Amino acid sequence: MASQEVKLLGFWVSPFSIRVEWALKLKGVDYEYIEEDIFNKSSRLLELNPVHKKVPVLVHDGKVMAESFILLEYIDETWKQDPLLLPQDPYERSKARFWARVAEEKLLEYSFTAMCTHGEKKEQALKSAVEAAEKIEEEMKRNNKKFLGGESIGYLDLAMGWIAYWLPVWEEVGSMQIVDPSQFPATTAWSKRFLDHPVIKQNLPPRDKMLVYFHERRKILGGLV
Amino acid sequence: MAEELSLLGMWASPFSCRVKIALKLKVVQYKYVEEDLFNKSPLLLKYNPIDKKVPVLVHNGNPLLESLVILEYIDETWQGYPIFPKDPYERAVARFWAKFIDDKLLPAIRRACWGEEKGREKAVEEATELLQLLEMELKEKRFFGGETIGLVDIVADTLSLWLTSFEEGSGVELMTREKFPKLSKWSHEFASTSAVKENLPPKDELTVFLKSLFGKPAK
Numbered sequence: 001m002a003s004q005e006v007k008l009l010g011f012w013v014s015p016f017s018i019r020v021e022w023a024l025k026l027k028g029v030d031y032e033y034i035e036e037d038i039f040n041k042s043s044r045l046l047e048l049n050p051v052h053k054k055v056p057v058l059v060h061d062g063k064v065m066a067e068s069f070i071l072l073e074y075i076d077e078t079w080k081q082d083p084l085l086l087p088q089d090p091y092e093r094s095k096a097r098f099w100a101r102v103a104e105e106k107l108l109e110y111s112f113t114a115m116c117t118h119g120e121k122k123e124q125a126l127k128s129a130v131e132a133a134e135k136i137e138e139e140m141k142r143n144n145k146k147f148l149g150g151e152s153i154g155y156l157d158l159a160m161g162w163i164a165y166w167l168p169v170w171e172e173v174g175s176m177q178i179v180d181p182s183q184f185p186a187t188t189a190w191s192k193r194f195l196d197h198p199v200i201k202q203n204l205p206p207r208d209k210m211l212v213y214f215h216e217r218r219k220i221l222g223g224l225v
Numbered sequence: 226m227a228e229e230l231s232l233l234g235m236w237a238s239p240f241s242c243r244v245k246i247a248l249k250l251k252v253v254q255y256k257y258v259e260e261d262l263f264n265k266s267p268l269l270l271k272y273n274p275i276d277k278k279v280p281v282l283v284h285n286g287n288p289l290l291e292s293l294v295i296l297e298y299i300d301e302t303w304q305g306y307p308i309f310p311k312d313p314y315e316r317a318v319a320r321f322w323a324k325f326i327d328d329k330l331l332p333a334i335r336r337a338c339w340g341e342e343k344g345r346e347k348a349v350e351e352a353t354e355l356l357q358l359l360e361m362e363l364k365e366k367r368f369f370g371g372e373t374i375g376l377v378d379i380v381a382d383t384l385s386l387w388l389t390s391f392e393e394g395s396g397v398e399l400m401t402r403e404k405f406p407k408l409s410k411w412s413h414e415f416a417s418t419s420a421v422k423e424n425l426p427p428k429d430e431l432t433v434f435l436k437s438l439f440g441k442p443a444k
Contacts, residue, residue, distance in 0.1 A: 051325060051358055065317040067324055077313040090301040091287050097294045102275065135275060 006031035009045060009057040011038050013205045013213050015108075015162035016068040017056035022158050023072050025199050027079045069100055072155055083152035096148070099139055100159035106132035107178075111167060115174030115214070116221040122176070129178045133187070136160070140186035146193060157194055164191035165204055173214040230255040233269055233281040235262055236426050237434045239383040240292040241280040245424040246379050247299045250306040293323055296376060309376050322362060322369065323380040330355045331383055338395040339439040345397070352399055356408065359384075363407045367414060378415055385412040386425050387435070394436035 008024065008031050010017030024031050036045050036055050048057045049066045058065045058074065065074055076085040086093050110129035114122050140148075148156040163179070171177055181188040194200055232248070232255050234241030248255055260269050260279050272281045272288035282289040282298070289295045300308040310316050330352070337345070337352040359381070363369060369377035384400065389412075392398055402409045415421055 051321075060314070063314045065314065065321065067321055070317050070320045070324070073320070074313050074317040077316065090298050091284070091289075093301065094289050094294050094298045097297065098290055101291060101294070 005059075005061055007034060007059040008032070009034045009036050009048065009055050009059075011036055011055050013210055014038075014055055015166050016054075018203065018205070019158045019161055020056045020058065020068055020071045020075070021203055022153075022161065022200060023075045023085060025203060026083055026085075026153060027075060027081060029075070029079050069097075069104075069159065072158060076155070083149065083154065085149065085153075085155040085158065087149075087154070096154070096156045096159075099136070099148075100156055102132065103136060103160045103163065107136060108162065111170055111178055114176055114178070115170040116218050118222065122174075126176055126178065133179050133184060136163075137184045137187050140184075140190050143186075143190075148190070153194070153197060153200070161194055161200065163187065164194045166210075169207065169210045169214055173211060173218055229283070229285050231258055231283045232256070233258045233260050233266075233272065233279050233283070235260050235279050237431055238279055239387050242382055242424055242426070243292045243379050244280045244282060244295050244299070246374075246382065246420050247296055247308055249420040249424060250308065250374075251299060251303040252305060253299075253303055293327065293380065296379065300376075307375070308379065310370075319369075319376045322359070322377045325355075326359070326377070326380050326383070330359065334383075334388065334391065334399065335439070337399060338391045338397045349397065349399065353404070356400060356405060360405050360408050363411055368411065374415065374418055374421070378411075381411075382415070382421070384408065385416045385421075386428060386431065388412075390428060390432040390435050391439075394432050394440060 006024070006029060008017065008020060010021065010033060012035060021033070034044075036042060038055060041053055045055070045057065046053055048059065048064050049055075052066060054066070056066070056068055056071060058071045060074075060078070065071060072085060086096060107129055110125045110132060114125035114129055117125060145151060147153050148160070167179060171179075179187055179191075195204075230248075230253065232241070232244055234244065234257060236259060245257075258266075258268070260266060262279070265277055269279065269281065270277060272283060273279075273290050276290065278290075280292055280295060282295045284298075284302070289298050296308060310319055333348065333352040333355050337348040340348050368374045369381065388400055392400070400408055400412070416425065
């Protein structure tokens, strides 16, 4: 639809803005991507997201929205073509929303902390990350379809997609292991299938640049701890 | 098949209260089970082994966890009173403010009221700034949901009775009428709504409870 204008403000290595790009690309929605330097925030970003001053920000026909999970739901409700990101059944939808939160608030938080810290703080974070990963592994085992969304990628796959690509980078940078393939076969298998999907494969930041970036972040953030 | 609906909650929890308010608005019958959070029941541990927290809504044997997730489920499952807006953009905005309240505002309020004396001034400043954002969002509306209460009002329940109790229990003043005329008015109107009024815990008991939970021994 030519009259619709979709803009996405993102950051090249942010799993939060990339998951929104995945959703738009899977649905075949045209959008203008605007790269934001989150360490030197533009006045445009500060104007569009004054509350959090973060990416991603989605602007659709002048309507401004933020928060990646919320954007995934908006995309699904606005562009109703396949793939349908959220399940139809309310209980299945609630499970998807719940597990997205567990992955984000527990696995992601603890993994990132473990990457940036040392000593006891690192051990604690690592332990909590592994606990969260174990719960997610159980859910992965329970799901006997190609993706968590069924035969096509869904909301929960997009929410957890960072596990397939960012987490191994953080593990390398942090000299740690959270998702050991031998201990987490279901998660590992799902990760491979997810990264193999043509849309996902073509929309990943370069790994070598990610390693450099997160090594820097680790140095800076680790120094503050 | 007869519907089976029960809510595992705790009388002093604003999160459990949100679910009660939503079910009342939808005029849905349910069985309420009071949980002793210091002595959790096998039922709670069975339905929420991950977090072991309330509220848990159990519908036809299916457990729903996390108050925001539960509110979405309630609105999708039962027709009648609309908790969420219909328009996708307005839904995104409502979800945004609900998340803001839970992720940013409530932790800041807790830190301001119950945190270390040392960081008190800064914490109060932060909480005040965040409350200002919500005050601005309310604009001239009666409720965040417009003429009637909606998602954001329900999620902001903590800002009515609980914040008053926090302030009384800790001695820290945050949401004064001078600084927050709109929110103060909203708080009163919200608490007076019938679906809310009959589900709020008694104020004095709540203040005592919160003080014992969060407060520190006298300096």
